Amino acid sequence: MAEAPAQTPPPRSITSNALTEAEAQTVNDLLTYLGEHSYAYDSHVQLINLMHKGLITHVHGDGGETSRSPHDYGLLADLRQAREAMDSRFAIGEDLWTDWLSDEIIIAKASDGEARISVMELCQKATQDEPMSVRIWQVYADWIESNYSACNDLPEFDQSGWSEDDKELCRELFTRDLLRGVLEKASSATQWRIDSGYVLFNRYMAIIQEDLLTAGAGESSVLKQLQNLYVERLKLPSAGWEEVAQMFWPVISKIHGSQWEAAMSHMNELAAPAKSQMASRMENEARLERAIESGDQTVAFEEFSRCLKWEKKQKRRGVHERELLSALYERALLRFPTYTEWWLDYVDHVISQMPSSHDPSSSALPLLERATRHCPWSGELWARRILRSDVERLPYAEIEAIKHRATNSSLLDVGGMEEMLQVLLEWSTYLRRNAFTSTSSEDDLDTAEVGIRMAIEDVQQAGRKVYGESFKGDPLYRLEKIHMKFLLQARRVDDARHVLSSLASSQQNSFEFWQLWYHWEILLWGHARLSDSHRVETTETAPQLATQVVEQMLSAKHIDEPEKAVALYVMHFQHNESVESLQAAGIVAREYRQRTTIRRAKEAEDLAMQQAQHPATSTTSIEEALPSANGEKRKREDDGGEVRTDAKKSKTQDAALITNGDIIDPIVAAAKRDRENCTITLVDVATDVTEADLKKFFRDCGTIKATNIVPGHVNELSIATVEFETVEDVITAKTRDGKTLNGSAISIRSGSRSTLYVANYPPEYDETAVRKLFDTYGEIISVRFPSLKYDSRRRFCYVQMLSGQQAQAAQDAMDGKMLDGQHRLLAKISDPDAKKDRSGASAEGRELFVKNIDFTASEVEVKEFFAQHGTVTSVHLLKRTDGKRLGNGFISFSTSEEAQKAVEATNNKPLRDRVLHVTIASARGGGVDKARKADIIVKHSASPEPSSANGRRASDTSMASGTRDAAVEEAAHNVRERKVAILNLPDTVNDARVRAVMEKHGSINKIQLRRDQNAAVVEFADIKAAFNVRAGVDCSALGAEVRTGDVAEIFAKGRKGPATGAGALGFSGMKPSTVARPGQQRGGRRGGLGFRRGGGAPSSEPHDGKSADEKATPVKSNAAFRAMFEESREVAPAKEHGV
Template sequence: MDDTELLTASEQKMDDASTENLAAAGADSPSSDDSGESDSDSEDEAESNRQIETLESELSANPYNYDAYVQYIKLLRKTANLEKLRQAREAMSAIFPLSPSLWLDWARDEASLASSDKVPEIAMLYERGLSDYQSVSLWCDYLNFLREFDPSVHGYTSDGISKMRSLFELAIPAAGFHVTEGNRIWEGYREFEQGVLDSIDEADVEERNKQIQRIRSIFHRHLSVPLANLSSTLNAYKAWELDQGIDLDIESDDLSKVSHQVAAANKKAQQMYSERAHLEEHISKKDVSDIEMFQEFMNYIKFEKASGDPTRVQAIYERAVAEYPVSSDLWVDYTVYLDKTLKVGKAITHACSRATRSCPWTGDLWARYLLALERGSASEKEIYAVFEKSLQCTFSSFEEYLDLYLTRVDGLRRRMLSTRMVESLDYSLIRETFQQASDYLTPHMQNIDSLLHLHAYWANLELNIGKDLAGARGVWDSFLKKSGGMLAAWHAYIDMEVRLGHIKEARSIYRRCYTRKFDGTGSEDICQGWLRFEREHGDLETYDHAVQKVMPRLEELRLIRLQQESTPVKPPAGLKEHNSQKSTREKRKAGPNVEEESLAKRQKRKGQKVNEVEVEGQSETVPNTKSVKAENRKAANSNKEETEDVKPVKPKVYTDECTAFLSNLSVKVQEEDIHKFFSDVGGVDSIRILLHKDTGKPRGLAYVDFVDDEHLAAAIAKNRKMFLGKKISIARSNPKKGKKEFIRRGNEGSGSSKDASQISDKAKAPLGGETEGEMRGNEVKMRGKNTFAVPRSVKPLGYTTPKPSTDETPKSNDEFRNMFLKK
């Protein structure tokens, strides 16, 4: 808002008087022009009133609408509604820091209407404005107001002189280093001191000489500051010295007659200004965007930091925050700098207070404010008030609220344990803060590590400061009621009891949680943890008891996991179409007797199920492989013509000789993701991602073929690395060992009715004992009804994979028959 919009009291009275006179003069004979102007004024006033009512409704609904407040105040000034104007300004300043222009308008409006006895109230308005932003214009207006309206100041009493000198000394570091406008502060200071000199009696030579020396000192200080128009300041100094009877050659730039220190300081100041001139030019441009201008300010700040003068750095920061008061990043950067350079002091707390008023939605600024108050030895009442105020703000994440609660607890703990603490604090303050944090955050942050940290911290303080074991246990019990599915919480509770030597209590916690369901391998981990616990802390009886409890649970978990991962893989769309040629009636005819099935049909079925692994039989006995082979040969001869007509799709066979098996993959993984994961290893030949039969979605398992063993070894070295948010397992695929292991387990399983029902396809393979998993390149090995792909590199400790032999000749059927007959 321009200063020209402001009407002084006398101007307002003159306007009112002229209006009244004009109305009186034209009351008897109004002209058409007068009536037109009157109607126009009334329409403008009605429109302004409508806008005011609209803005009042908006602010009533949302008192945090900054722009609405600015427009509201502007309209109230226009209508000269002083009472509403004061209320609006007070309401806005209670929520927001007002800009320098808003404070300037407010103070000038009140000054124009106030009498001399209202000077302290108006001075307080200026002080409030300067507490928000260190504006050169606001400082100059404040100082000029006092010189004009304060009787003690313009009367040059000792109190008035002392007051003004104190204010000028405050204004110099706050605004006197402003490169382009700081001259106004220095010039005002000299003018005031010159007035003091003129008020001293000519006969009091000693006092006048002291005052002359004071003005000379101000000149010298001014000349040492890098400001614009220093040459003009130097000429003014020479002219002033000439009035004092000292000729410094005013027509020349020669400083030889000036003291050496002043000349050197002035030369350095001019050099510093030259270094900053281009920066000042950049931040003074009018045709650039806010983003570009903000970056120019940050470049200026970086330059001043490199120069190493904290006063100048603060000055440019203050100019920046006045231009961008709602930039939270700028305020954070400013407060961080103050913490590093000033460590303690009112300047930091004041800056933090202004920052939180300008950007109340930034939790980091509130946390810094609390820390600054603690460093400044603020009272508990003051710190608590700021903490409570911070919780009323709206932050972008619950992590910011958590950080505030933790900052509050940290401060209470430090002050409670400090020997220098004057106030006595009760531990109940910490407990109440933790309880408030838990009640507010737990519904929104369940199963999050940071919330676990909060409760672990709480339980620890209950033990160490509160000396309350029952309270610490209550913290964990309460947390586990809400977040019982978080394995780390149970471990933390158990660790606390073990650390305290409470073995029985730790054992009881294991009993409570070992049957719970946890994410990933958590359920198995807690069971194994109980066994380790009993090995380290229990006796034989407790260990046996843990084994009796844990082993059935582990077996149950194993079967559940197998069942979850045994869903057959969905075949490709092309194979589905091929399969659709077989009618439903023909499918029903296909009985369990695989030996009577024609070779063509078996080949056709094999082609349909290339990507599908299934277990068909529940027989307890293993069929004779030899008879199956003979029957197959017979069927092949008798159905030669049929096989010529039906040409089944032949699946690609993978040997898995140089293959890595990947498990625990993300269901969102794609081939390009795996390629990228192994990009540092190289040598990837092909990738096979296993899919569910029904859904066609990835199962979290894959095979990756490499070109040689060297690349494969490098890939296996990445085992347990994080990949798409999960820690994957990588092992070498061993198809030969998978076949042997399958046959051995299939035969061993015939001892019980449960295991007998889980005989795999190996026992009922239709062609030469070859399972469909083997026809696919031995991608999987099967176990009963469950079709679960597992790595074939799970070998005993110390086992090394032998290199494949290249000169081994496959044995014929007769050779195998002779081997068995010998046995």
């Protein structure tokens, strides 16, 4: 069994003068959390970094000089225990190792010789974890050299704090030979690091030269040894090649004397390939160095990714390519030690360079061991390690220990079910192979069966733990397939069939399962018939067990692919059964098809009835609540001049989706759609790959819902995403990782935790603006805005990054960032499983909607009025875009009981001179929500508000007479000329974006979004601006196919018959509006222009705004209409005075 990991420090209340109060509380919280989640990598790192910071602060204080003993640090024992606990679970990485060694060196300098030896042992362990870390090797060599010098009383080293006993103890260990040996290992381990490996080599050569010269050996012998070392090193590419050559120069001059030029020329010839390789990488190295020095982890990650991609393209193009790529992987993983994809790539690269048959002299297991220590949550890495162990012929006990180490590394809690399943799959496959080798015994067979059964049980237990008691096992039944294969090899056919039979209850609706079982039975039947010398078809020789399978398949009521099921059923009888059976099967198949059709129709009908009981929210205009220029409410009318009678009808096609005959509620469908976990990302996609190629490549993996290709830059490969219907499809698709598509080997990554949920950005932000917010943190695959068809107030989007690490970096940098001084951005990694029910005042029933509030009442006055009945938490009085109040507002209380009490006390009660109408605000489906989901109106008053009313208080009921300002009259009558249609408008575009684009061309009075026609109507303040926009302007910021046009075009699609007259030419918007003449309203108010006195019966004609006479009247020109309009203005006042 695997050794148990060390325990984390126990949770307790920690206080320290070296930490702030907030830091101490964080340490307490982390200790508590790690007590329950001991494999939480990030929490381990955070805890250790905080305690390390406290140690440095304690030792050095504020002045930067050592002031206190490290042994007095109160959290020293906890820090050491935390590091041991993390090291027993993970390889902690270069940065944490460097901090750990520096801390222990500080402590050892204040301790005895035993502590100094412990630091050396710790250095050895660090170099095993990170063998290519120049920093760690430097610390190791420095420690050996400083102790060697102090023990031997060398004058240039500080000897304070050393006792004679400590010197005697360390003098035997810290020797010159040890230092030389460490530097030799360091030089060899880092020789392929072209950026800094030469530093350790130069240090090694300096001590070699000094030792050889002082050893008394012959000078020529010494020089020859040095020459050989330098020549071999100079044959390797290195950024410090010139520096190494300078150190070699004195050796050459002594050996060759006056012939040094020829010797140096020969040396340059030998080093030419290395120098050429280094020259080709200089630009990459410079960019990589700048990225690392910037301190930006995202930039560094992108540069390493780019360099790795470039290096992989250099395969088989020169010497040392394999070693250089391996060294680059090591450098990248030193910087990002937990990035699983790079470890997998590195392992694949190393194994691919090894011979197909195992060579005992080379092993990939040390690399795989390091990989699983750095990423113990990766089931794929553990599976590779088990597989490689079998390839390298490790004994069963050692492979079993690896499996136990994997399953004890909290794979389920950190990696999830799929990671755990990958380990158990590889382990079960190994057990099956091991049971049937030439040297296997009966014990091996028993061990294999027990192990495979236990693996299946482990999955069942883990599934119930994660998904609850409803978990039915791996949907792809992969372990069960291995079990069946084992039983078949053991000649236990009935037991194998029993495995399939036991799966039938959980897989009864899966056509793929029945197809597998059927073909399995047919294969066994065909194998048994091979021994027959003459084939005679009889009932007894027919594949009866296969027949039972297809019959049982058709008994499943909800099989996922009924058409394929019935086709398989008929095909079986056609190929294998008698003519009588085939005739009966045809009848059964026809009845099955009929039942399927009836069932689907019934389901569609039930869902349609359900939709009818909950119709879609009707579209109403907020404009109805806004006073017009003359103070009265403006009637809702379509911009084409027709009053729509069907505007409030529920349309089933807008509330449901019909897919393959099944009607699905779009809201339910959206809730079930899990893009985050059902999407994969493809890297290294050839530039000529199309979406059709992707669908063809993954056609056998499952149902593809969407594909997207992000073109690469010049001479670079592309990136693509494929969204599947289910998580099981994703699992299947991952098996195609590394396969070739159009000549390029693609890399498949999971799309989970790579998508950001972004909200609360300025409403006018479009895709370009959102991309600018996040493009510095990685490659953006897509920006997805929600449909605003059912809720125009939605303002969020999803930004999919190339990897989860990029998404995390973007979240860390952008979440909570203030934009334009008003909007605090929300940027969180999207997690469909973390969705919560709505909360807030409205959802909790403690928000009131109040109507008929006095326009002059302030928020303070309203709050004081309602505060008599409870604690008011907020007051929001609705305003128009011009700042004028609407007379409505929302009042929030601290509890729903207070809100209900306030309704009872204030509804139909006066505030000032107005009677309030108070109700509980509805979270969904109320009048306010209908307005929110309706066409959105952004309106400016066409006339200025009166400054006073002769000392009278303004009323909510208009008392304006028929006499109006000339400008107001003109604005009211040329409104159609000032309206422009925006066509082909995507339902993801809101009114703010429309406004931002249109206001570039002139002042706007109103914007009306028409979601049902994918259009918008913009009313400009100026006729000229409207004419210019209608003629055509650039609207590409709103969508690729968006264009401007006449308002009549919006409604032309719904009219029967061809358009005629001016409207057919696209200029109906320039026609003068007709004057509607409704009957006199009660209240005795004077009618303005176009109103008859004395009232009249309502017209029985269709209410389309035109009488029969008017419809027959020829269309007048603008000039004729204006003349008529001026005449009417002169006649109307005369009639009012009795003239």
